[in-house]
Amino acid sequence: MKIPTTLKHKPVIVAEDYSNIDGRLAYHTDAKGLSLGLAQWSDRGSLDISAKIWRYTGEKWSRQSEEMPLHRVLDLAIFLTSAMKYFREAYRFPKLYDPADPQIERIGIQGDAMTVEVCTDNERIDGDIELFSQVLSEDSELLGERLGILARMLRDMGY
Structure with a gap:
């Protein structure tokens, strides 16, 4: 089409x-x-x-139909990879996160930083984070293929 x-x-x-x-x-x-x-x-x-x-x-x-400035496309990719990296080790927490310290990471961008954290304002976060982790795990092959392609292309470009 x-x-x-x-x-x-x-x-x-x-x-x-x-x-x-x-x-x-x-x-x-x-x-x-x-x-x-x-x-x-x-x-x-x-x-x-x-x-x-x-x-x-x-x-x-x-x-x-969605339209985004290119920097937002990359910001979403950075945000997603931060979350994926976090969930590789999240099993260490009984609730998959630390309620006393929900921050995952601060990523320096453009002279400031993007704070990535678990949304503790979500009243159903304990169940929702389990579901999120499950789906992320189920989609690991699908996402991993794309990340591998992206990593290869970035290396080819000198990044």
Whole structure:
């Protein structure tokens, strides 16, 4: 399915077959494609580029399609890998976290830091964290394949 080029986001680089590899939803997803292009929020004279996940309802392109600045895509990857790293050792805690110290890590970015922590404001955190850990474990092969590819590509680029 062709990603539309007449909408506000202007695709430059596309993956129109994303639905074939969308994790556990592969071949049964409304996320049909990915694109990198000119951001829909760019004003005249000011350009930003963004990543977009294109969703299709079966009848039309969905308003639930998501567009993110590229730094946010990377921030999400950093955030996810921090959580995955944490859950490799979380079994050491009876509740999979330390209620007295829920902070996982502070990651220095852009002169400040992103604090990654367990959400103790969630009144059901004890059950939810167990479910999260279970799903993360079940998806380890799916995520590991992607992380391996990302690691290889970053090494190839000199990072």
